[in-house]
Amino acid sequence: MPDSVFITLDNRLSELDRLADEVERFGEAHGFSPRTTYQIRLALDELLTNVISYGYHDQERHEIGVRMRLEDGRLAIELMDDAAPFNPMEAGLPDLTCPVENRRIGGLGIHLVKKVMDRVRYERKEGKNLLMLVKTIE
Amino acid sequence: MRLDPQRVGEALMAAVTGNLDAVTAPDFEARLTAAVKPGEQRIILDFSGCDYISSAGLRVLLGIAKRLPKKDGGLFILSPSPVIADTLAVSGFENIVNVVWSLEDALAPA
Numbered sequence: 193m194p195d196s197v198f199i200t201l202d203n204r205l206s207e208l209d210r211l212a213d214e215v216e217r218f219g220e221a222h223g224f225s226p227r228t229t230y231q232i233r234l235a236l237d238e239l240l241t242n243v244i245s246y247g248y249h250d251q252e253r254h255e256i257g258v259r260m261r262l263e264d265g266r267l268a269i270e271l272m273d274d275a276a277p278f279n280p281m282e283a284g285l286p287d288l289t290c291p292v293e294n295r296r297i298g299g300l301g302i303h304l305v306k307k308v309m310d311r312v313r314y315e316r317k318e319g320k321n322l323l324m325l326v327k328t329i330e
Numbered sequence: 331m332r333l334d335p336q337r338v339g340e341a342l343m344a345a346v347t348g349n350l351d352a353v354t355a356p357d358f359e360a361r362l363t364a365a366v367k368p369g370e371q372r373i374i375l376d377f378s379g380c381d382y383i384s385s386a387g388l389r390v391l392l393g394i395a396k397r398l399p400k401k402d403g404g405l406f407i408l409s410p411s412p413v414i415a416d417t418l419a420v421s422g423f424e425n426i427v428n429v430v431w432s433l434e435d436a437l438a439p440a
Binding site: 208230237300303304 | 412413
């Protein structure tokens with residue numbers, strides 16, 4: 193398998209299963225540990241679930257691009273969408289120490305993304321959201 | 331997803347299989363909630379057949395845990411995979427659910 197793949201998805205949650213399969217294949221081909229592959233899947237799922245669930249204010253079909261590139265032991269991922277401008281890195285994070293009865297769940301997905309990725313950067317470019325993730329592959 | 335809810339002693343036990351994510355979580359929550367009886371004390375979710383959980387699944391677990399008493403009950407996650415146990419830990423769920431590795435521990439008095 194080449195060191196770089198580009199996948200396009202429709203803005204439907206069911207597409208995330210297909211993306212998970214692609215991540216699985218990419219990880220397997222490049223000898224990623226099951227844990228690493230899981231973490232990559234989790235980060236992409238969290239970010240794209242947000243985009244698909246909240247990013248579009250019409251009923252149209254939209255295309256989301258995912259590029260994964262492996263170089264020198266680092267995986268660089270780019271997510272491109274034409275959803276409403278949204279920088280997930282500025283979203284509020286949950287208070288993880290809160291007892292169960294007061295605990296709120298907002299921001300947990302983004303918290304997980306930050307935990308499993310080494311770097312996450314957001315840009316709004318030419319009317320698109322661009323998220324750049326980096327993960328060191330051990 | 332096949333839940334197979336059943337009574338084990340006083341507890342409600344159900345299986346979580348495949349993925350618990352934004353696609354499957356709403357249906358899972360509805361079907362589990364339908365099996366919960368009023369005054370339910372303890373719910374055991376067998377995670378041994380679960381491959382994947384995202385924050386959408388965690389949100390459902392939190393909602394269930396909130397409705398159970400902390401003392402002499404609660405939500406028990408039985409035999410999650412190592413990566414799922416990890417995900418629960420980095421999400422700060424140690425004080426929300428009880429992760430256990432045997433049914434005996436899941437049924438033990440608090």
